[in-house]
Structure formats: C-alpha cells, structure tokens
Amino acid sequence: xxQPLSQTEQEPHDQSQTDSASSTDASLPMYDTxxxxxxxxxxxxxxxxxxxxxxxxxxxxxxxxxGLNSFxxxxxxxxxxxxxxxxxxxxxxxxxxxFSRILRQLRFKWEDFGLAPQRRSRIAFPGINLNFDNNIxxxxxxxxxxxxxxxxxxxxxxxxITDYDDLDQTAFEISARERLxxxxxxxxxxxxxxxxxxxxxxxxxxxxxxxxFCIMFRSIFLEGFARPHRGVRLILKNLIKKFRGLxxxxxxxxxxxxILTEDGTAVGVELExxxxxxxxxxLSSAGLVETLRMCDATSEPDPRLAGQMSFIESIxxxxxxxxxxxxxxxxxxxxxxxxxxxxxxxxxxxxxxxGVICSPNNYVxxxxxxxxxxxxxxxxxxxxxxxxxxxxxxxxxxxxxxxxDRSLESCVRFVPDFRQNVIDMDMFTPTTIxxxxxxxxxxxxxxxxxxxxxxxxxxxxxxxxxxxxxVGIIGAMMSGISMANLHCLKD
Amino acid sequence: MAPEEIRQAIIEILEDIAxxxxxxxxxxxxxxxxxxxLDSMDFLDIVMELRKRYRVQVPEEDYAQLASMNxxxxxxxxxxxxxxx
Numbered sequence: 001x002x003q004p005l006s007q008t009e010q011e012p013h014d015q016s017q018t019d020s021a022s023s024t025d026a027s028l029p030m031y032d033t034x035x036x037x038x039x040x041x042x043x044x045x046x047x048x049x050x051x052x053x054x055x056x057x058x059x060x061x062x063x064x065x066x067g068l069n070s071f072x073x074x075x076x077x078x079x080x081x082x083x084x085x086x087x088x089x090x091x092x093x094x095x096x097x098x099f100s101r102i103l104r105q106l107r108f109k110w111e112d113f114g115l116a117p118q119r120r121s122r123i124a125f126p127g128i129n130l131n132f133d134n135n136i137x138x139x140x141x142x143x144x145x146x147x148x149x150x151x152x153x154x155x156x157x158x159x160x161i162t163d164y165d166d167l168d169q170t171a172f173e174i175s176a177r178e179r180l181x182x183x184x185x186x187x188x189x190x191x192x193x194x195x196x197x198x199x200x201x202x203x204x205x206x207x208x209x210x211x212x213f214c215i216m217f218r219s220i221f222l223e224g225f226a227r228p229h230r231g232v233r234l235i236l237k238n239l240i241k242k243f244r245g246l247x248x249x250x251x252x253x254x255x256x257x258x259i260l261t262e263d264g265t266a267v268g269v270e271l272e273x274x275x276x277x278x279x280x281x282x283l284s285s286a287g288l289v290e291t292l293r294m295c296d297a298t299s300e301p302d303p304r305l306a307g308q309m310s311f312i313e314s315i316x317x318x319x320x321x322x323x324x325x326x327x328x329x330x331x332x333x334x335x336x337x338x339x340x341x342x343x344x345x346x347x348x349x350x351x352x353x354x355g356v357i358c359s360p361n362n363y364v365x366x367x368x369x370x371x372x373x374x375x376x377x378x379x380x381x382x383x384x385x386x387x388x389x390x391x392x393x394x395x396x397x398x399x400x401x402x403x404x405d406r407s408l409e410s411c412v413r414f415v416p417d418f419r420q421n422v423i424d425m426d427m428f429t430p431t432t433i434x435x436x437x438x439x440x441x442x443x444x445x446x447x448x449x450x451x452x453x454x455x456x457x458x459x460x461x462x463x464x465x466x467x468x469x470x471v472g473i474i475g476a477m478m479s480g481i482s483m484a485n486l487h488c489l490k491d
Numbered sequence: 492m493a494p495e496e497i498r499q500a501i502i503e504i505l506e507d508i509a510x511x512x513x514x515x516x517x518x519x520x521x522x523x524x525x526x527x528x529l530d531s532m533d534f535l536d537i538v539m540e541l542r543k544r545y546r547v548q549v550p551e552e553d554y555a556q557l558a559s560m561n562x563x564x565x566x567x568x569x570x571x572x573x574x575x576x
Contacts, residue, residue, distance in 0.1 A: 052539050093511055095528040104508055105532055485535055490551075 030278045031055045033488050034269055036256050036294075037285035039067025039437070040473050041465035043239045045283055045480035047106050049488055050246035057277065058248065059269065061255035061438055065240060067285070067465075068437045068444065069473055071233045074426055077374070079315055080231045081428070081436060082444075084331060084358040084378060087200065087219040088474040089115055089134060089226035097223055098478050105481045112238050115226035116363040118330035123192045124414040125335050130192055134224030147189045157183045161222075164214040169452055172211025179210050191340040196220060196333040198342045199356050199380075201471040203307045203445035205343045212450075212469075219472065225330060227360055229369040235473065255438075256286070259294045259461060266461050269294075281488060285465030285480070287439050288447050288456075295458060307443035308344045310430035312383040314404050317424040318375030322359045325375075326416045331358045334414040345384045350403050352410040355381040377418055381407045385430035385441040400427050445471050454483040462487045492571045497564050500571075504540040508533055519560035541567075545574050 033049050035042045038060035049056040064070055070081040088099045092110040103110060123130040128146055132139040136158070144151045160183065164171070180190045194208065197216040202208045208216075228234040240250065255272040259282060268278035284291040289306040322328070335354040345351040358378045361371065383403075391399060404427055408419055430442030439446065446466030454463045464483040465476055492500065502514055505527070512527055523529045534554055541547040547570050549557070556566035 052543060101530070101532060105536070107507060107510075109510060481532070485532060489535070489539065 030280070031057045032279065033057075033281050033283055033484075034059060034277060034279040035283045035285070035464075036269070036291070037061075037067060037465065038065040038240075038250060038252070039285055039465060040069055040235075040239070040476035041468075041470075041480035041483075042067075042283070042285045043236075043243055043480070044102070044106060044477040045464055045484040045488070046243045046248045046250075047239065047246065048481055048484040050243060050248035051107070052489060053247075054488070056248050057279075058243070058250045059254040059256055059271070059277070060250065060252050061272075062436065063252055065250070065252070066232065066236050068433065069232050069236070069476070070436060071231060071236070075424060077317065077424065078231065078233070079426055080233075080360075082313075083227070083232040083473070084200075084356065084380075085118065085225035085227055086113070086115060086235075086474060087223065087225060087472050089117055089224045098219070098474050099223070102474065102477050102481065105485075106239075106242065106477070108238070108242070114228035114230065114234050116229060116365045116369075118225035118227075119362045119364055120329050121196075121225065121331040121333075122329055123195055123333050125188070125192055125195075126337060128188070128192075132221060134226075136222055139221055143189070147186055150184055150186050150189055153184050161214050161217050164211070169211075172209055172450075172452065174210035176208040176210045176213035177206075179213075188338050191335070191338065193217075194342070195335050195340050195354065196331075196356075198340075199333055199354075201445055201475070202342060203309055203443065203450075203466070203471075204448040205308065209450075215470070215475070219474065225363075227363045229363075229365050229372070231360070232473070256294055259284075259291070259458070261295065261458060264458065266295075266458050281460040281462070283462050283464055283480075283483060283488060285463070285476075287443075287465070288451060288463060288467040289440055290438065291456065291461065291463060295456070295461065305447055305449075306440035307445060307447045308385070308441055309342075309445055310344070310383050310385045310433060310442040311380050311444060312350055312388075312400075312403055312407065312427065312429050313378060313380040314407060314425060314427040316377045316379070316408070316418065316422045318377065318418055318421040319423050320421055321371060321375045322361050322377060322416075322418070325418055325421065327359060327377075327418070328362055329359070329415075330362045331356060332411075332415055334411060336410070336413065343382075345382060345387075349384055349387045349399055350407065351382040352403075352407045355379060355407060355411055357411050357415055375418075375421070379407055379411050381410070383430050385434070385443075388429045388431050388442075396429075396431075400429065439466075454479075454487060492574050492576055494564050494568055496576050497567050497571050498560060500545065501537075501560060501563055501567075504537055504544070507540065508536050517560060519564075522558045523560070524558070537563075545571060547571055547574070 032054035033056045035058045038058045046056050046058050068082045090097045090099050094100050120133045130142045143154050201216045256269045257272045258270040260268045266282050270276050333356050360376050433442035450469040452469045454468045464480045468479045470479040538549045557563045
C-alpha cells in the first residue's frame with residue numbers, strides 16, 4: 001500500500017510518460033491517494049493517509065487552504081472567512097465525542113487547537129429568549145422557565161438523542177419536524193430549537209433530517225461552542241504542518257478538470273492546465289454533484305441537487321469591545337416571528353428575518369492570550385445565490401452596502417445597537433462562497449441528500465466533506481478521517 | 492520479541508493513540524474499551540501501527556483478539572516471535 005507503483009505498472013495509463021525525464025507536472029509520479037480540496041476534510045484525510053506512509057497529494061483549486069474555513073488579511077486586519085464557532089467542544093481529558101476522537105486520530109494534543117469556550121449564547125424570538133452555554137443544564141432550566149408544560153417531554157427528547165445511533169441510515173432520513181411534533185408538541189419551542197441547529201448545519205429547506213438534527217443537537221447543545229484566540233488560522237496551520245511533516249504534498253492553484261477513468265475505474269485526474277496526475281484512488285471534497293461532473297463530461301448533473309442554502313455575512317469592526325456596548329454574549333440566533341422560515345429568499349437578494357450574530361470577542365480566552373485587539377460583530381443572514389450571481393459589478397457593490405445596512409437594522413432588534421461604532425467592514429455573499437469553495441450555488445452546507453458512506457458509482461472515487469454528511473469544522477475533519485479509514489487505508 | 496517486549500510495544504502504541512491517558516495504572520486483564528473508552532477507530536489504529544512499526548498483519552476477523560492487554564500479547568506472541576526489538 002505504501003509503495004508507489006513501478007514505472008511499468010504506471011505506463012499503460014499515462015500518455016505523458018515519454019516526457020517523464022523532464023520532470024514537469026506532466027510526469028508526476030503515481031500517488032496512492034489524490035485528495036481534491038484542501039479544506040478541513042481533505043487535510044484531515046491527508047494526515048491519516050500520510051501518517052500510514054501513503055503517497056498522498058492534495059490538489060486545491062484556490063490560492064490558499066481552508067475552503068469555507070479559510071482566512072485572509074485586508075486593511076491590515078486578520079479575518080476568518082466562515083468561522084463563528086468550533087462546535088463539539090469538550091474539555092481537556094474528555095474521552096468521548098468527535099473532538100477527542102479527532103485529536104486521537106490525527107495525533108494532536110488538546111492544546112494544539114487552542115480552543116476557548118463560549119461565554120453564553122441565546123435563541124431570540126419575539127418576546128422570548130432561551131439562553132444556553134456549554135452545559136445542557138442551563139438550557140434545561142431556561143426551558144423549564146419558558147415552557148414549563150414541556151419539561152418532561154424535553155427530558156425524554158434528551159434521552160432519545162443521547163441514544164441515537166449516528167450510523168443508522170434509516171432513522172437518519174426521518175423528518176425532524178414530525179419527530180419533534182410527536183415528542184415536544186409545542187410549535188414555538190420546536191422552532192426555537194430548530195433555529196440554531198438549522199443555522200449551523202442544515203442543507204435542506206423547511207425541514208431537517210432527524211439524523212442531522214441529532215448530530216447538530218449534540219454538537220451544539222450537549223457539547224458546545226469554542227474558538228481559538230487566533231481564529232481558524234491556528235487550526236489550519238497546525239493541520240497543514242502535520243500533513244507536510246508526514247511527507248504529504250499540497251498543490252495550490254491545481255484545479256481538477258476531469259477524473260480520468262479506464263474500464264469504469266479511476267486512474268487519475270486531469271488538471272485545468274492539462275497536466276495529468278495518476279493515482280490508485282481519489283477522495284473528493286468537491287461535493288457530490290461537482291465530483292460527478294468531473295467524472296463524466298457528457299451528462300450535466302442538475303446543480304440544484306447541490307443545495308440552495310447560502311448566506312451573506314458581514315464582519316463589522318468596532319471602535320470598542322462589544323462588552324463595552326453591553327453585549328457580552330457569544331452567539332445570538334434571532335428570528336422575528338413565531339414561524340421559522342428556513343428557505344432561500346422567495347424574492348429579493350436576502351431574507352433578514354432570521355440571522356446569526358456572533359462576537360469572537362466573547363469567548364473565555366486564557367488570561368495570557370488577553371482580549372482580541374478590536375471589537376468584532378459577525379452577522380449572517382439568508383441569501384439567494386442566483387440573484388446575487390446575476391448582478392453586474394456596479395450593482396453587486398451597491399447591493400452589498402444596501403443589504404449590509406438592512407441586515408444590521410434587523411439584528412439590532414435583538415442585540416445592542418452597534419452601528420455608530422463601526423470603523424471598518426468586510427462582507428461576503430453567495431458568489432464569494434462559491435469562489436472560495438467552488439461549490440455550486442455557494443451552498444454552505446452542501447447537498448440536501450447526504451452520501452453517508454461516501455461512495456460514488458466509480459468504485460475507487462469517494463466523497464468526503466459536506467456532502468458526505470458532516471458539517472462544521474469538527475464535522476468536516478471527522479468526515480475526512482472516517483472516509484480515509486473506511487475506503488483508503490484497509491488495503 | 493518476548494511477551495514483555497510485546498507488551499511494551501503495545502504500550503508505546505497506546506501512548507501515541509491516547510497521549511492524555513495515564514497508562515501506568517492499566518489493568519492487563521480488563522478490556523481497553525472499558526478502561527480507555529477506545530472505539531473502533533482506535534482499534535483500527537492499533538492494527539495499523541502494528542503493521543507500520545513491525546510489519547505484523549492482523550486480519551479484520553481477528554480484531555476481537557485485541558480486547559485487553561493480556562489477550563493482545565497472547566495473540567501477537569506467535570506473530571512477533573521473530574520481530575527484533
């Protein structure tokens with residue numbers, strides 16, 4: 001498994017073998033596994049495979065790593081692309097849960113991720129709030145206060161979710177709304193619980209798969225939120241350092257145009273620049289539809305299958321720490337009526353009736369690390385990819401500013417008004433998300449239908465990342481690890 | 492390798508898989524799963540590490556033999572008798 005195939009075994013697949021002496025890209029050697037995409041899932045999978053001595057190469061279309069969870073610098077400030085919070089937080093020494101599993105599988109120490117827990121978060125509906133933190137008892141006491149008639153049903157729901165088996169594909173597809181109607185009954189409580197869970201990981205419109213609900217419930221309510229003081233760059237830096245240290249290769253600006261097949265089996269990839277790279281198997285984080293399109297140029301899979309839920313997000317830099325403005329919460333999930341609409345906007349570019357506001361300042365950082373240098377408020381609302389994509393350059397700039405104002409106007413109904421304190425701002429839209437992730441429609445949580453086992457119709461092409469089933473930073477890493485273990489290591 | 496050396500080899504693997512674990516109090520007669528909450532991913536790692544470090548193959552149907560330290564050492568003894576320390 002660890003040895004690259006000999007030259008003679010490689011030859012039949014490779015028209016460019018004659019060039020091999022020139023050692024250009026065209027003559028790249030055979031890899032055990034080629035990974036498409038240097039996001040969290042691809043790099044985590046790469047670490048697993050490189051650790052067990054595979055020749056592994058990650059091909060990334062973009063100029064930088066991280067995919068949706070990347071970072072950048074603008075006007076001398078550091079920004080994270082997508083990160084609000086790392087979910088699934090557990091304290092040092094915890095043996096259970098996805099986070100400790102990832103640490104073990106990737107051979108990291110708990111400290112390597114530098115996670116500081118959240119202070120407190122809130123689900124805000126008109127005239128009613130449910131506060132929560134990383135201890136489920138707090139949320140239970142909030143539900144006892146606001147929904148006393150539901151408290152026994154809530155306890156039953158908790159027990160059921162703890163027992164839910166992640167790997168049970170049949171239970172996965174049950175409607176979460178139906179299941180919650182049976183177990184909880186109260187429509188307002190159901191909407192309030194669905195709001196943060198859908199916001200942080202539901203690719204499907206209106207409803208949520210029960211399996212996805214259970215996974216998100218555990219990762220947010222039973223485990224919890226945290227963030228590294230330095231943001232996502234710390235996690236990415238440590239991941240890529242480990243990958244390279246194990247001999248893994250990373251190639252940026254290497255977009256894959258085509259997956260090359262022979263007799264129904266993948267033999268390599270053709271890059272956008274025409275060069276070819278050969279491998280025994282391919283693990284793709286490009287998305288299901290996007291990967292299938294690379295496999296077969298003759299049929300065009302329907303991009304709508306890739307999912308429609310996309311967002312705008314603004315990052316406002318403040319002249320004060322949010323706490324000085326009376327905002328000490330980590331994340332507020334708001335919704336301005338008792339109905340919760342989880343669909344792309346019916347009209348217009350955005351739907352700002354619901355949103356998420358997050359302050360990276362409001363985590364409990366280690367005293368040695370201190371406060372973040374500036375106050376930050378991140379605000380996310382629902383957006384239509386198609387309508388943003390249609391705009392010309394001038395209209396795009398204008399609409400960005402217009403929707404920045406509108407989304408802030410909506411959110412200050414639920415948090416202290418910080419609009420007078422904004423000194424700088426950056427914003428991304430669904431088209432920005434597509435540019436970073438190359439996922440169709442800028443779909444943040446991928447396709448509504450997940451391929452839990454990661455298989456495709458080609459026996460040696462596998463999926464990892466959002467369309468395999470797990471979302472978020474921890475979910476993405478878990479996906480890469482489990483698909484590497486299941487499909488790429490056992491031969 | 493003698494049984495005691497095999498035990499040490501396993502300890503070293505476990506130290507890598509679960510660096511936060513205190514292995515000095517490990518009870519050789521009790522299952523790893525119970526004491527350290529190892530899951531199927533961790534058992535895959537023990538198998539992969541044995542292959543990587545000592546070129547020892549453990550087929551999937553034998554994974555159950557790796558339940559505790561005692562059963563692991565007993566199972567590996569004939570496979571690792573010729574492995575140099």
